Amino acid sequence: MNEHNTVEKMRRMRMNAMANLYHRSITEHLYQDYSLDDFLALMVDTEWENRQSRNIENLVQRAGFKQAVSAADIDYQTRRNLDKTTLERLLGLNFMHNKENLIITGPTGSGKSFLAQCIGVKACQMLSRTIYYNTARFFDLAKLARLEGTYAKLIKRIQKAQLLILDDFGLVTIDQAARNVLLDVIEERYDKASTIIATQIPVAKWHGLIGENTIADAILDRIVFSSHRIELEGESLRKKKQLN
Incomplete structure (x- = not known):
């Protein structure tokens, strides 16, 4: 299995957060105690959260607020x-x-x-x-x-x-x-x-x-x-x- 090829395919499919997590896992030897199902769920959750965060940032930017508030x-x-x-x-x-x-x-x-x-x-x-x-x-x-x-x-x-x-x-x-x-x-x-x-x-x-x-x-x-x-x-x- 060519892990780096898999990472590149993820990036081409714009699954950047998932690609980054997978790349770290193989280069830093992380998550080795995870089952396949748990690691897959982690990657999907990471990609989902990243996309949600980007969606929120885009909505805030497009709203045109005059100041940053919380x-x-x-x-x-x-x-x-x-x-x-x-x-x-x-x-x-x-x-x-x-x-x-x-x-x-x-x-x-x-x-x-x-x-x-x-x-x-x-x-x-x-x-x-x-x-x-x-x-x-x-x-x-x-x-x-x-x-x-x-x-x-x-x-x-x-x-x-x-x-x-x-x-x-x-x-x-x-x-x-x-x-x-x-x-x-x-x-x-x-x-x-x-x-x-x-x-x-x-x-x-x-x-x-x-x-x-x-x-x-x-x-x-x-x-x-x-x-x-x-x-x-x-x-x-x-x-x-x-x-x-």
Whole structure:
């Protein structure tokens, strides 16, 4: 048996993790006390875990998060009306299974974006396709897509995402074009996939923010009434870090 030929065949079949493990086993004389079945299971598990890890890395990269975050770094000590039990339940992603939404509100620096992205990363780790947008930039992207004739493609991509995160919602004026884009997105995702909206603007002010009563009613009806809420309070966490 030509072990090195076997390793090369594994690499050509893109079973790189399996090939590396097998190569180490024959060059370093590892796993000699393993049965054939146990060693085969080890190689398959190693390849599986490696591919899962790569899938997660690709999903996180393609999501477009603005910063590297981890749920392990969430601050539960600062008083900002953040209930640990509630957030851990949301991190369990059952709301995504139920095609429900999440609205995170609070003053600037209260950690809205961080929490939204933590949930987004967790979704990626569970192999759910996720997209993150700064809302103003998304509206600009949608306007450009209309000019270039790729708007339908953009909406289709968003439709396929199991989780959409719209961050900093309402920080810029929502004009007629943006209203139409927002309605298209919400309609396509209604009862099909989950959306997280992070914003400084209280939900009670959204109707006036969106403008045009008919469209505002349609958007709010589809997203607000099927949403979980996190309403953060308190001073900016960024200010707290600077003081420390």
